[in-house]
Amino acid sequence: MPIRVFNTLGRRYEPFEPIQPGLVKMYVCGPTVQDVAHLGHARTYIAFDAIIRFLEYRGYRVFYVRNITDVGHLREETGEDRIIEGAGREKLQPMELVDKYMFAFFKDMEALGIRRPNIQPRASMHILDMIEFIKGLIEKGHAYVVDGNVYFDVSTFPDYGKLSGVKYEELIKHRIEPDPRKRNPADFALWKKAEKGYLLKWNSPWGEGFPGWHIECCVMAIKYLGEQIDIHGGGQDLILPHHENEIAQAEAYTGKKPFARYWLHTGYLTINGEKMSKSLGNFISIRDALKKYEADVLRLFILSAHYRSQIDYNEQSLSQAEENLRRIRDTLNQLYELVDEAEERGEVPGEIGEARKAFIRAMEDDFNTPGALAEIYRLTRSANSYIQSSSKHSKTALKAYYGAILELSQSIGLLQNYKPAKMKYPADAAKVLNILLEIREELRKRRLYELSDSIRDKLSEIGIIIEDTNKGPRVKFRK
Ligand code: AMP
Ligand code: ZN
Secondary structure (H helix, E strand, O other): OOOOEEOOOOOEEEEEOOOOEEEEEEEEEEOOOOOOOOOHHHHHHHHHHHHHHHHHOOEEEEEEEEEEEOOOOOOOOOOHHHHHHHHHHOOOHHHHHHHHHHHHHHHHHHHHHOOOEEOOHHHHHHHHHHHHHHHHHOOOHEEEEHHHOOEOOOOOOOOOOOOOOOHHHHHHHHOOOOOOOOOOOOOEEEEEEOOOOOOEEEEEOOOOOOEHHHHHHHHHHHHHHHOOOOEEEEEEHHHHHHHHHHHHHHHHHOOOOOOEEEEEEOOOEHHHHHHHHOOOOOEEEEEHHHOHHHHHHHHHHHHHHOOOOOOOOOOHHHHHHHHHHHHHHHHHHHHHHHOOOOOOOOOOOOOHHHHHHHHHHHEEEEOHHHHHHHHHHHHHHHHHHHHHHOOEEHHHHHHHHHHHHHHHHHHHHOOOOOOOOOOOOHHHHHHHHHHHHHHHHHHOOOOOHHHHHHHHHHHHOOOOOEEEOEEEEEEEEEO
């Protein structure tokens, strides 16, 4: 079955066919590095990371570009550049602020186990490319100059609105540039004139100024991926105007349609039902979240929702993710422990192949991670019943369960650093543990539960978990 994706462009499911078979050229809008990254960013970049990893798992080569926005992204309410605003807040030079938060962002992405893009271009380092591009748009009659500003003439691009379905009246409402000298209120800025003393500006054929935010991504995507690309992604807040404008600029400039074959948009991460964002001040930084939860827990939480759905951050969902992760790990640890004593015989249990197929089917259906996770849980349960069903296990079966659970988890970026938890000094410690367990059994027979429970509790504190089954105590190790 081919992969099918929900394309925002056209709002329908389509079979996924990259321009060049086997290669996926992908661009995702990067962060505006004005402050520390928060869980909203983590949601979007983890969702795309799982998509990329899965595509790679299915044999595609993914060439991935994610930019750094360090100029030109203006705040809607005030029209102020977010970087200049941040620099003012922290009393730093704008590029000092950018360095600070760009490297912090790289660190966060690494800590979350997000695969590094092939290129992470910075907008401020591509001003010359943007100037050339804007010159081209003017020459082709798609842009015009008004007193040091350059505007895109929306009336020259009849396809405008094809991504978002926006209506003309609505478009006018959303424009940040209320310049009455524009030919049409819907036209948007490609280049903006900078006043004297403005901190982020460059020379251009139209005087000193700075680029518009939309031209940045368009120019960097074309520069590094070509005039037509396979996937363009971002959060759903970027559909209008950012991505709509990217399409207008790119297709007007190159004359080639579509600029991107598939437009993928992530739903919001919310907190108390509201979008997590810097401007609302309701954000939890990735850095702080990682102090409380490990990266795998955050990833499991985020992937438990489909990438297009909204997902609400709350303690309960995070605890659920912790619990689910613990179950998977416990099972892997037990499978690993049992291999040494298992017999050299047996076949791969049929449900492993079934689960792998169902997992792939779910992911191939518009990257349905909740459906894919359900298959991992199913496989884990089936491994557990195999562990419990007999006392003599087959090495083949144990290894097949272990391998499959790990393979599927890692194909969406989970358990990348998993190592089986074992006792540190197995030979002697195993003997000591057995003595303790025998004593505990004896205490239980004599109904001295207070003592037997205290042995169990103390062992649990050091990561040795005793579970009483009808075949006697079973031991699990946790880190
Ligand atoms: P920004 O730093 O605001 O330029 O955003 C960078 C990327 O993160 C964009 O693709 C946004 O759509 C995405 N993003 C920001 N906040 C959230 C959120 N609360 N939920 C999901 N994605 C978000
Ligand atoms: Zn962008």
